[in-house]
Amino acid sequence: MSALEYSPYAADCPSRQLLDRIGDRWSVLVIGSLVDGPRRYSAVADRVQGVSQKMLTQTLRALERDGLVTRTVFPEIPPRVEYELTERGRSLRAVLAPLEDWATNHMDDVAASRERYDSR
Template sequence: MSDVLWDPYVRDCPSRRLLDRIGDRWTVLVIGVLDGGPRRFSEIQAVVDGVSQKMLTQTLRALERDGLVTRTVFPEVPPRVEYELTTTGRSLLEPLRALTEWATANMTVVQASQEAYDRRG
């Protein structure tokens, strides 16, 4: 364990990049899909409506690089690839679930506020 104190309020702190990653909508949705266990790329893409192949590839690679997802290639023809949450990735489930629940519970109020604001403009 490192004795480094990370402070996302400091401009160059690497924890800011991590916050960017876990706050990204595609990350939130991919982590949520992988809560159900290992998934193939096409399965993830089918569940996460609207994500492009390029964006899903970028998101999965970034999550793998950050140690939140593992990518397993099975020696088959054609090769089968599955993505799965690591222990660290699984530790994100509860806070991201809370964020998702908050967003869906408050969307009506937020939408009404946006419409009221836009009418004033």
């Protein structure tokens, strides 16, 4: 299947799975947490507040599987593991940063809309 044949609107298209991965709330935040360079697991967990250990592990594995994150194990005792964005992951960050900016810049308006809606 060539890139021109991919359609995320088709139920069985792999590009839909990729969009699901990219749009997952934990994926967006994990990618953002790695923008400044490699981090250890605990540093990612500290940065992405509220993520469970299970979800963080699953998210990191999925991002690694998709080639967006690399996992490096250093032969030390105890072993040290670091996660880092790949070039593909960094290119995705360029797309996600404006989305984060939009969310923070429009949050007051969205909160007001929610309040109006909920009071009806």
